[in-house]
Amino acid sequence: MDVQPLRPGAPGPRQGPRRRDRRGRGRRWDLIPPHLPGYRSRRERFDDLVADAGAALAEQFPRRLAHLQVLVEEVPSADPAPWEQPTVLLGRVIAASREHPARVIVYRRPLQTRCEDESELETLVRQVLSEQIGSLLGIAPEDVDPEAWTV
Numbered sequence: 001m002d003v004q005p006l007r008p009g010a011p012g013p014r015q016g017p018r019r020r021d022r023r024g025r026g027r028r029w030d031l032i033p034p035h036l037p038g039y040r041s042r043r044e045r046f047d048d049l050v051a052d053a054g055a056a057l058a059e060q061f062p063r064r065l066a067h068l069q070v071l072v073e074e075v076p077s078a079d080p081a082p083w084e085q086p087t088v089l090l091g092r093v094i095a096a097s098r099e100h101p102a103r104v105i106v107y108r109r110p111l112q113t114r115c116e117d118e119s120e121l122e123t124l125v126r127q128v129l130s131e132q133i134g135s136l137l138g139i140a141p142e143d144v145d146p147e148a149w150t151v
Contacts, residue, residue: 046108046121047072053126054104057133057145064137067101070129075109091128093136104132123148
């Protein structure tokens, strides 16, 4: 058996690629398989919901909303602008400029805390998106998405 001294910077016995976790049990797997509903987190489901609703609304106005970006943030900033009301925002629109296209921002936590189930959340997301897109286009939210406003 040939024993070589360890050089500084050379990988030692514990510095190589790890194939097991620190207790030697092997790789950890997901607790929930991908085909079950609990596999995706609430954040991922919300992102998908906003993306689907935003894409459906963008299809109604393809030329005017061709470069629209729909973004999701956790919560609105705690420091509102002087012209804004001190209420909790559900969404915000930023008009297009030379530097960036028009943006609609939807805030996840304020929307989720106001809803009891997924269908109510979907309706509220569609209403917020139609309000923001309506203010961007200068039309009434009911004209952007009439189905979201029928009760």
